[in-house]
Amino acid sequence: MEERKKRSRGETQNVSYRSDRHRCRVRRDEDVSDAHLQDDEVLLSLFAKFAGKSKKSDSINGKKVKKETVDLKNRLRNPGEWNANEKQQCIEAFTSDRAEPLHAQENVFMNSPNDELKNIIAEFADGNIGNERYAKKSKTYFEVPMTFPQESKNNTGTESVRTKNLSKYSLSDLVEMLLQKVIVIRHEDALYYYNGRTYDLIDTEQRFLEVIVNKVDLTGFGCMGIRKFSECFSYIKAREDLIPRDYEKRLKEAKYFVVLKNGVLDLRSLELRKHSPEYLTFYELKAKWTGKRDTEFFEKFLNQISDGDQQIRTRIQEVMGYLMSSLNDGKCFFVMGTAPDSGKSTIGNLLREIIGERYIAYRATYQLSNRFSLGDTQGKLINMAMDLPKGKLDAMTVALLKQITGGDLITVEKKYENMRSIRSKMRFLFASNYPVVIPKVDDDTAFWERMIIIPFEHSVPKPELDHELLEKLLQEKNSIVTRCLCAVHKVVTRNFSFSHCAVADNMKKRWRYQLEDISGTIEQYVSKKLTVTGNVSDKVYLQDIYLNYRKYCTQQGLMAVTYEYFSNWLKMTFQNCEFRRIRCASKDNPRIGVIGMCEK
Numbered sequence: 001m002e003e004r005k006k007r008s009r010g011e012t013q014n015v016s017y018r019s020d021r022h023r024c025r026v027r028r029d030e031d032v033s034d035a036h037l038q039d040d041e042v043l044l045s046l047f048a049k050f051a052g053k054s055k056k057s058d059s060i061n062g063k064k065v066k067k068e069t070v071d072l073k074n075r076l077r078n079p080g081e082w083n084a085n086e087k088q089q090c091i092e093a094f095t096s097d098r099a100e101p102l103h104a105q106e107n108v109f110m111n112s113p114n115d116e117l118k119n120i121i122a123e124f125a126d127g128n129i130g131n132e133r134y135a136k137k138s139k140t141y142f143e144v145p146m147t148f149p150q151e152s153k154n155n156t157g158t159e160s161v162r163t164k165n166l167s168k169y170s171l172s173d174l175v176e177m178l179l180q181k182v183i184v185i186r187h188e189d190a191l192y193y194y195n196g197r198t199y200d201l202i203d204t205e206q207r208f209l210e211v212i213v214n215k216v217d218l219t220g221f222g223c224m225g226i227r228k229f230s231e232c233f234s235y236i237k238a239r240e241d242l243i244p245r246d247y248e249k250r251l252k253e254a255k256y257f258v259v260l261k262n263g264v265l266d267l268r269s270l271e272l273r274k275h276s277p278e279y280l281t282f283y284e285l286k287a288k289w290t291g292k293r294d295t296e297f298f299e300k301f302l303n304q305i306s307d308g309d310q311q312i313r314t315r316i317q318e319v320m321g322y323l324m325s326s327l328n329d330g331k332c333f334f335v336m337g338t339a340p341d342s343g344k345s346t347i348g349n350l351l352r353e354i355i356g357e358r359y360i361a362y363r364a365t366y367q368l369s370n371r372f373s374l375g376d377t378q379g380k381l382i383n384m385a386m387d388l389p390k391g392k393l394d395a396m397t398v399a400l401l402k403q404i405t406g407g408d409l410i411t412v413e414k415k416y417e418n419m420r421s422i423r424s425k426m427r428f429l430f431a432s433n434y435p436v437v438i439p440k441v442d443d444d445t446a447f448w449e450r451m452i453i454i455p456f457e458h459s460v461p462k463p464e465l466d467h468e469l470l471e472k473l474l475q476e477k478n479s480i481v482t483r484c485l486c487a488v489h490k491v492v493t494r495n496f497s498f499s500h501c502a503v504a505d506n507m508k509k510r511w512r513y514q515l516e517d518i519s520g521t522i523e524q525y526v527s528k529k530l531t532v533t534g535n536v537s538d539k540v541y542l543q544d545i546y547l548n549y550r551k552y553c554t555q556q557g558l559m560a561v562t563y564e565y566f567s568n569w570l571k572m573t574f575q576n577c578e579f580r581r582i583r584c585a586s587k588d589n590p591r592i593g594v595i596g597m598c599e600k
Helices: 002-008 041-051 071-075 083-094 115-128 132-142 171-179 205-216 228-235 247-254 294-305 308-324 344-355 395-405 443-450 469-475 477-493 502-514 521-529 544-554 563-574
Strands: 014-019 023-027 184-187 190-194 199-202 257-260 264-267 269-272 333-338 381-387 408-410 418-422 427-432 451-456 530-532 539-541 578-582 590-597 597-599
Touching: 023 184, 023 408, 115 381, 132 408, 171 228, 184 199, 184 228, 190 205, 190 228, 199 205, 199 530, 205 228, 294 308, 294 469, 294 477, 308 427, 308 451, 308 477, 333 344, 344 381, 344 427, 344 469, 344 477, 395 408, 395 443, 451 502, 469 477, 502 563, 521 530, 521 563, 539 544, 539 597, 544 563, 544 590, 563 578
Parallel strands: 333 427, 333 451, 381 427
Antiparallel strands: 014 023, 184 190, 190 199, 257 264, 264 269, 408 418, 530 597, 539 590, 578 590
């Protein structure tokens, strides 16, 4: 009790504090330069707090270094003796979680590490002990001006909350501290903050903490308890005043905007605008708009995978540009098929590098209908499934694809959260070495009209494969993005209609009418029992061919398809033959037959 009274009067020489597993002991002398830590374990704890590592960490910024380089005790006690290498490592460690490293804004840390280290130690002492005298000494380090646009007229900065007792603040006060530093909005029942170029999703409490630490307060509001922090996150999510003004109008306008590193491109006019929080955009590409279209490697790649077909080249660039935008008015999904080693994976990897992993989901077709499969896809631009299995898409997947591409409401559920209805704007990119097949009951025109095929019919011989192609293409990514966005600009001007591609249209027809021929029985029978001559004198009744086909399947132990699909397959496969009512003999009644084909 006596010790506690002395401590409250500041009469003790040393003050100890324990928070969670971290332990710090700081002398309360007039000169902060005398502040020191007592043992290696505490030094490690302090270093870990600012480096974002565990207490027992032996690494800096995620990289293992030599023991003599990480002599934490000497480095903290004698920073004036650090060499340039050690200074840089400590800078990176202490500023790894900041939006912009300290040394990028001012060179104080490099020039005077002793003073900055005092500030760090003082700040830690104040955050845990509550001594305002240390906070004053540390203020120059932590009060770094914000560089983000401010929407509120009251955004003039606030006094550091570390010098106050946070228990005195209401949830509303804490949220206002955040809103005075960062623009936060509500969109589709989720929080987003403006990062200087676009709005980033805040979908978890962990992400909320990262925003506070990096944009508002380095200590994450210091001593705020976990429960209060959770309440703060729930409170701000419930605020309807964070829904932007003219919300629907601005959203409708923003669908034409593509956010790049150097501005915001309007796909209607190809005008590059400055970044602004007025644009309700929710993604950004990892590339710049240059206006230049010189792409040596991309040009060679297009010619190789299209075999010089200009329609296929155009289709590839239009689809890539569409997927680089947030457009969903085309009401379509995309399938690349079907030759192996034909460049499909390269296209997928290139899009992944340009768009970024954070905006891409990876759900296989068989996962789409699972309970929680779409629960965490908010903010995703694309779902990629680059290896469709051989077989039919199930009815639930087909229905879901039609719903999402049609802009209908779908119900999604995230683990430990309630179900909710959303209009997902996520687009789908599939790749397969097999035809897309769906159940007969789902064979409607709507599904096939929404499928946009990118033909890959020419395999690249293994000796000609360039294993460094992706790296070469990424060197040209700014020009590639420019070319693809110019291509999708034309799609927009045609009211979201893609250019005609004869190869893609014929491939789709073959896929549609080969629904039940997964085993290849029709093709097997035709190759052994029929001959396509193209001669008008060669005629055969279609029903007779089908009956012989069924006998063949029975003899071989194969599953025969229906007459309807048998006839449709023949019509789409042998378009040089004529299908109409004929008489093979003068006495026969007219029946549906094939002209230009005969039995062997």
